[in-house]
Amino acid sequence: MLKEFDIIVLGAGAAGLMAALTAAQRNKTVLVLEKSNKAGKKILMSGGGRSNFTNLYVEAENFLSKNPHFCKSALKRYTPDDFITMVQKHGIDYEEKKHNQLFCINSSKDILNMLIDECTQLGVQIHMDVETEKVVKKHEEGNESHYSVTSIFNSKVSSNKTQLECKSLIVATGALSIPTLGGSGFGYELAKEFQLPLVPRRASLVPFMFSDEIKDLCERLTGLSAPVDITSNGMHFLESMLFTHRGLSGPAILQISNYWNPGDEIIINLLPGINAQELLLTRKVKEPKTTIKKHLNELLPKALVLELEGMCWPKYKNYMLAEISKEKIEYIGNFLNAWHLKPAATEGYRTAEVTLGGVDTDVINSRTMETKDHSGLFFIGEVLDVTGHLGGYNFQWAWASGYSAGLVA
Numbered sequence: 001m002l003k004e005f006d007i008i009v010l011g012a013g014a015a016g017l018m019a020a021l022t023a024a025q026r027n028k029t030v031l032v033l034e035k036s037n038k039a040g041k042k043i044l045m046s047g048g049g050r051s052n053f054t055n056l057y058v059e060a061e062n063f064l065s066k067n068p069h070f071c072k073s074a075l076k077r078y079t080p081d082d083f084i085t086m087v088q089k090h091g092i093d094y095e096e097k098k099h100n101q102l103f104c105i106n107s108s109k110d111i112l113n114m115l116i117d118e119c120t121q122l123g124v125q126i127h128m129d130v131e132t133e134k135v136v137k138k139h140e141e142g143n144e145s146h147y148s149v150t151s152i153f154n155s156k157v158s159s160n161k162t163q164l165e166c167k168s169l170i171v172a173t174g175a176l177s178i179p180t181l182g183g184s185g186f187g188y189e190l191a192k193e194f195q196l197p198l199v200p201r202r203a204s205l206v207p208f209m210f211s212d213e214i215k216d217l218c219e220r221l222t223g224l225s226a227p228v229d230i231t232s233n234g235m236h237f238l239e240s241m242l243f244t245h246r247g248l249s250g251p252a253i254l255q256i257s258n259y260w261n262p263g264d265e266i267i268i269n270l271l272p273g274i275n276a277q278e279l280l281l282t283r284k285v286k287e288p289k290t291t292i293k294k295h296l297n298e299l300l301p302k303a304l305v306l307e308l309e310g311m312c313w314p315k316y317k318n319y320m321l322a323e324i325s326k327e328k329i330e331y332i333g334n335f336l337n338a339w340h341l342k343p344a345a346t347e348g349y350r351t352a353e354v355t356l357g358g359v360d361t362d363v364i365n366s367r368t369m370e371t372k373d374h375s376g377l378f379f380i381g382e383v384l385d386v387t388g389h390l391g392g393y394n395f396q397w398a399w400a401s402g403y404s405a406g407l408v409a
């Protein structure tokens with residue numbers, strides 16, 4: 001095997017493959033080293049197997065980072081339209097779902113195959129089952145650095161330790177979420193070796209767990225979902241929420257988990273767009289002989305109404321509205337529009353779609369993804385402190401940051 005390359009990319013995930021094919025279009029020799037036995041495992045699992053590969057409207061506001069401006073340059077350089085053009089060139093069928101999210105119609109394999117095909121046609125070498133042991137910056141000639149990468153190439157029959165050389169090293173090893181899909185802290189360790197600062201990390205786009213009576217309630221309602229407006233730390237999302245045997249999940253919960261910190265409350269409006277106090281007080285006047293449950297059953301799943309009743313107005317469950325005081329109705333209405341809950345924890349990296357935090361963008365050039373202090377060393381994708389909302393934004397960041405690095409590395 002040739003031992004010297006213009007570029008070595010660590011990680012054959014979304015960002016790494018995009019960087020590799022972009023650099024190869026510039027006639028660079030590119031080697032991609034992947035730790036696991038398969039490229040792009042997260043791409044394959046994404047979007048329930050249909051990959052929500054981008055979003056038609058991508059703004060900096062859809063991302064979290066210590067520096068909210070950092071992502072702007074790359075997102076402008078490589079837009080959703082650019083990725084869609086590649087998808088169309090490969091004849092991949094896709095559809096727009098709610099919130100401008102684009103999904104494959106057949107399978108997320110289409111996206112992975114597209115990236116691999118592009119890489120193969122352009123002569124990119126991709127090796128699986130490679131453990132990288134050591135990365136050393138060798139010397140700088142003028143502005144050019146050289147990196148030496150010591151990797152172990154594993155196969156069923158043997159393991160070969162090989163020393164490789166490159167002018168540019170692109171770190172695309174992703175983040176900690178879902179270790180079985182390649183989640184790894186390698187990129188953070190490498191950053192530390194090069195004295196690059198890290199922003200604290202935590203699991204995100206992740207379900208919540210509860211330890212109190214809410215856990216039992218969620219267990220009883222497992223599988224039930226309802227549209228809610230959910231708030232935490234000044235951010236809110238109008239999406240559906242799902243009860244699970246561990247707690248709460250669904251798009252609303254995953255979205256708000258980006259903004260939730262341990263110990264914080266979440267506030268759930270179970271009747272978005274409806275003032276529950278006003279509704280019940282009006283019905284008290286117009287239909288005084290009816291119960292609260294009758295009216296809520298028209299708006300919420302019956303099983304949920306029963307649970308809410310047991311928790312919030314058990315004494316009044318068979319009372320007619322006429323018999324319930326205005327104050328009590330106001331209290332119940334307020335509860336329905338603002339149910340305050342305190343999650344005990346998230347489900348953690350085992351099920352999280354992403355990792356918040358990562359390599360501090362202060363030390364990265366936002367146009368190129370190159371580290372400011374080490375020419376030729378790039379970080380792209382989720383390993384950086386850039387995290388998107390649910391809805392195709394995390395892939396768009398992987399494509400855009402990969403492209404930006406591939407264009408100059």
Ligand SMILES: Cc1cc2nc3c(=O)[nH]c(=O)nc-3n(C[C@H](O)[C@H](O)[C@H](O)COP(=O)(O)OP(=O)(O)OC[C@H]3O[C@@H](n4cnc5c(N)ncnc54)[C@H](O)[C@@H]3O)c2cc1C
Nearest residue numbers: 011013014015035046047052174182186381382392394395
């Ligand atoms: C279940 C699930 C569903 C998701 N669905 C969506 C979705 O529909 N839309 C969306 O936008 N986002 C989705 N995401 C998030 C998205 O997958 C990630 O944000 C994106 O894959 C990050 O790209 P990346 O290239 O930075 O990292 P990854 O895609 O994780 O790639 C990193 C690669 O590096 C490899 N690696 C790790 N350590 C090493 C090492 N030491 N040496 C060599 N290789 C290494 C890993 O095996 C992996 O192949 C989903 C995530 C999960 C977990």
